[in-house]
Structure formats: C-alpha cells, structure tokens
Amino acid sequence: MQKAEEPKLRLFVFHHSGGSHLAYRDWPSCFPAGWDVHTPDAPGRGPRDTRPALTHAGELIEHFLHELDDRLTGRYAFFGHSMGGLVAYELTRRILDLGRTPPVWLGVSARGTLHPDGDAVRRHTMSDAELRRELAAMGGTPSELLDHEELWELFAPTIRADLRMSETWRTRPLDAPLPVPLSVFGGTRDQVAPPHRLDGWAAASEHFLGRHLFDGGHFYFQDRLPDVTGRIQDDVRRALLLARPPSAVTR
Numbered sequence: 001m002q003k004a005e006e007p008k009l010r011l012f013v014f015h016h017s018g019g020s021h022l023a024y025r026d027w028p029s030c031f032p033a034g035w036d037v038h039t040p041d042a043p044g045r046g047p048r049d050t051r052p053a054l055t056h057a058g059e060l061i062e063h064f065l066h067e068l069d070d071r072l073t074g075r076y077a078f079f080g081h082s083m084g085g086l087v088a089y090e091l092t093r094r095i096l097d098l099g100r101t102p103p104v105w106l107g108v109s110a111r112g113t114l115h116p117d118g119d120a121v122r123r124h125t126m127s128d129a130e131l132r133r134e135l136a137a138m139g140g141t142p143s144e145l146l147d148h149e150e151l152w153e154l155f156a157p158t159i160r161a162d163l164r165m166s167e168t169w170r171t172r173p174l175d176a177p178l179p180v181p182l183s184v185f186g187g188t189r190d191q192v193a194p195p196h197r198l199d200g201w202a203a204a205s206e207h208f209l210g211r212h213l214f215d216g217g218h219f220y221f222q223d224r225l226p227d228v229t230g231r232i233q234d235d236v237r238r239a240l241l242l243a244r245p246p247s248a249v250t251r
Contacts, residue, residue: 008034009236010076012068014084016140017166018159020045025139030229040067053161056068059170061090076104079238083166085111090171092180102180105239107232109185110218112197138192140219148237164250174204181239185228187220188213207237207242
C-alpha cells in the first residue's frame with residue numbers, strides 16, 4: 001500500500017470564544033493545494049457535540065495536544081483568533097516544554113496581552129441581555145443565535161465558559177523568548193483588542209515577524225479573508241526561510 005504524501009505544511013486554525021470551525025469553513029480554500037488546513041473544535045460545539053465545554057485553560061491545551069498528537073509532526077504552523085490565539089500560544093509552549101518539534105510559525109490574532117488586564121471587561125459575568133448586546137456589537141456571532149431564545153439557551157453555556165477561560169487566563173512568564181517565529185494580527189477598529197495592545201507580543205519571540213493590521217473590528221478577517229490568508233502565507237514562508245540552514249538558503 002502506497003504511503004500518503006506528506007503535505008507541504010499543516011496549518012491549524014484555532015477558533016474564538018463561543019466559536020467553532022464553521023466560522024473558518026472558507027479558510028482551507030484560500031491556501032495552496034499542498035497545504036493541509038485544519039480547523040479543530042474545542043469540546044462542546046453545537047447540539048451534536050455532547051461533551052461539556054472546558055472551563056480551564058490547561059485542560060483545553062491538553063485536549064488539543066492529544067487530539068492533534070500524530071499531526072504535530074513535520075512542518076506545521078498555528079494560527080489562533082482571540083481565545084484561539086491563546087490556545088495557539090500556550091500549545092506552542094507546551095510542545096516546547098515536552099521537547100517535541102514546535103510549529104514553524106505562530107500567528108496570534110485579536111488577542112492583545114499575555115495577561116488579562118485588571119480593568120478589562122468581564123463579559124462572562126454579564127447578564128444575558130448585556131452579553132447578547134455585547135456579542136452583537138463585536139460581530140462574529142450569528143444574529144439568528146442571538147435573537148432566538150431557544151438557540152441562545154443552548155449555546156450560552158459554551159459561550160460563557162469560553163469567555164470565562166479567555167478573560168481569566170493566567171500564563172507562566174517566559175524565561176526567554178520563544179524560538180518560534182511569531183506574527184500578530186488585528187483590526188484597526190477592534191474594541192476588544194485594540195492595536196496598541198498588540199505590541200507586547202514582539203517580546204514573546206526571538207523572531208517577531210511584525211504586527212499586521214487590517215481595516216475592521218474584532219472579526220476583521222470576515223471581509224478581508226484573501227488579504228489575511230495571503231499575509232499568513234507570506235509570513236509562513238519567511239519563517240521557513242529562518243528555519244533553513246544558511247547553506248540551504250544560499251544554494
């Protein structure tokens with residue numbers, strides 16, 4: 001039996017709080033045919049997923065570490081949006097701690113700081129009415145869900161669990177910058193993670209590849225998907241060049 005050809009790159013895209021792969025279903029078609037693009041779900045996504053949503057960051061990282069285990073080999077990269085950005089970052093750190101081969105590139109989107117701000121809005125503690133208004137203003141959550149009482153009651157526990165985890169996340173300080181090339185992405189009009197809060201990521205990597213801003217709010221990529229995925233491809237290629245030995249680059 002012929003062995004399946006190894007993809008040129010595996011890209012894992014991690015979703016935002018309360019989200020799922022459905023918000024990223026158009027992403028795989030935006031990348032080269034040789035890329036294997038995955039949009040894994042955290043537990044508790046939708047009525048068919050009977051697993052409870054996880055409420056502890058460490059449990060979520062371990063979940064993805066085991067679920068993606070045999071695919072975290074060769075050349076692979078992480079991109080995470082909002083809560084997914086922290087998943088991508090913490091999963092990278094966990095992989096490095098285990099002595100395993102890390103991703104060739106890490107992309108963090110719409111997540112402004114490594115530590116939650118003391119005065120940051122705590123959306124997970126809002127009333128239902130306040131939270132629905134907040135989610136509507138942020139975008140990214142279908143209006144059908146926010147306006148339909150039964151759908152809201154079905155999905156609200158997962159949304160709140162994700163928001164609580166994202167908004168109370170505490171990460172261990174870095175002993176040294178990560179050896180993984182890192183890029184940060186954001187929207188120029190994002191009220192959740194405004195551009196000035198993205199700057200702290202520059203110190204998290206030995207090879208910071210820049211801050212990329214796109215016109216839009218927290219879900220800036222919805223209207224600029226070709227531009228965003230194009231920038232991801234450019235930065236992954238830059239990261240791969242950094243990973244090559246000098247002799248391979250100059251040949």
